[in-house]
Amino acid sequence: MQTKKIPHPGWNLEYMMWMFTRLSGLAFFFLAIIGMAAALVMGARNQMDLGTLMRWTFFPNPNHVLDSNIPNVDIWANGFWQIMQMLVIFFGGTHGLNGLRVVIEDYTSRPAWQSITRLLFFVLWIFMILAAVYVILAS
Amino acid sequence: MALDRKVGFWEGVRYKGGGPMLAWALHRISGLGMIIFISLHVVASFFTQQMGSDWAIGINIIYESPYFQLFIVFAVLFHALNGMRIIILDLWPKMLRYQREMTWLQWLIFIPIYSLTIFIMIQRVMAGG
Numbered sequence: 001m002q003t004k005k006i007p008h009p010g011w012n013l014e015y016m017m018w019m020f021t022r023l024s025g026l027a028f029f030f031l032a033i034i035g036m037a038a039a040l041v042m043g044a045r046n047q048m049d050l051g052t053l054m055r056w057t058f059f060p061n062p063n064h065v066l067d068s069n070i071p072n073v074d075i076w077a078n079g080f081w082q083i084m085q086m087l088v089i090f091f092g093g094t095h096g097l098n099g100l101r102v103v104i105e106d107y108t109s110r111p112a113w114q115s116i117t118r119l120l121f122f123v124l125w126i127f128m129i130l131a132a133v134y135v136i137l138a139s
Numbered sequence: 140m141a142l143d144r145k146v147g148f149w150e151g152v153r154y155k156g157g158g159p160m161l162a163w164a165l166h167r168i169s170g171l172g173m174i175i176f177i178s179l180h181v182v183a184s185f186f187t188q189q190m191g192s193d194w195a196i197g198i199n200i201i202y203e204s205p206y207f208q209l210f211i212v213f214a215v216l217f218h219a220l221n222g223m224r225i226i227i228l229d230l231w232p233k234m235l236r237y238q239r240e241m242t243w244l245q246w247l248i249f250i251p252i253y254s255l256t257i258f259i260m261i262q263r264v265m266a267g268g
Contacts (some may be wrong), residue, residue, distance in 0.1 A: 022229060026223045050259055051208070058215075083262060089181070096174035103167055107148065129176060130187040 017098050024091040031088055035060045038081075042070055060084050063139050082136055089132040097125045158242055166221045169214035176202060176211055205264050212256050220245045 039048065039056040044103060047069040048056075055064040060081045062073040101121045148246070154160065179198055186195035201207060226240050227234050 022226045025226050028219070029223070049263070050256075092177060093181075096170070096177060099170045100174050103171065128181055132181045135181070135184045135188055 019101075021095055021098065024038060024095045027087075027091050028095075031084065031091070032057050034084070038076075042076065059088055061139060063138065077139075085136045089136070090129060093125060093128045093132065097121055097128070157237075162221050162224075162242060162245075165217055166225075169218040172210060172214040173218065176207075176214075205260060209260065211255065213253060215251060216256075217251055220249050244255075 027101075035057040036053065038060065039053050041054070042048070042065075044053045048065065052065050060076075062077045062081075065073055098121075101117065104117055107113065108117065156163070179202065183195040183198040184194045187199070202211070224238075224245050227241070228238060
């Protein structure tokens with residue numbers, strides 16, 4: 001068994017993303033609790049089904065609750081929830097695409113592939129965030 | 140990390156890691172499931188909103204099916220609980236003494252919540268919802 005020299009830990013990409021994954025994981029719990037509490041205030045107990053409650057919990061967008069019996073969803077379409085949606089998509093997209101990158105890099109060992117996959121994931125990440133922010137601001 | 144190692148995919152699958160390996164594998168599978176779901180959802184929302192395109196609505200029909208929903212509930216719930224266990228173990232390494240108990244606790248929380256969700260979803264499908 002050959003021993004590998006482990007570089008001194010510092011603020012490199014791997015360490016930053018390792019920390020980000022943990023902290024964004026904690027953030028999801030808080031974002032989900034805030035979203036679920038708001039859905040209950042909206043009337044989830046009698047005017048929403050379980051799926052709609054979950055939709056508001058994970059992505060608090062008025063377009064997400066159109067098929068419920070909430071009388072007026074428009075009052076929930078304000079800046080606070082737009083910022084919440086952007087936080088959800090930023091944490092979600094970054095956490096998810098970084099996770100996919102880690103899984104793929106576990107099964108590819110060539111350094112040349114590494115730079116190609118990293119570039120691809122960076123482009124995908126930017127595209128996903130921009131498309132989502134566009135949807136949020138246009139809805 | 141791209142370590143230079145000589146272990147293939149199927150060799151890795153045959154490794155008998157038991158419960159912790161099952162949690163690790165399910166964490167990856169559920170994570171992959173969610174990132175595919177969310178990416179499709181963002182793209183479909185974008186094209187539905189901007190162009191009202193038919194294929195984007197078609198993608199919506201796929202993940203509104205009950206089978207896909209059962210999978211995505213499993214993925215979200217398992218990933219959240221297992222992720223919480225990993226966060227606790229990584230940020231408070233003293234808890235590593237109790238990692239076996241934590242895995243059991245995780246399944247103990249997961250099974251009732253997921254069973255209840257399945258029950259409600261099947262009830263809705265039976266009612267024609």
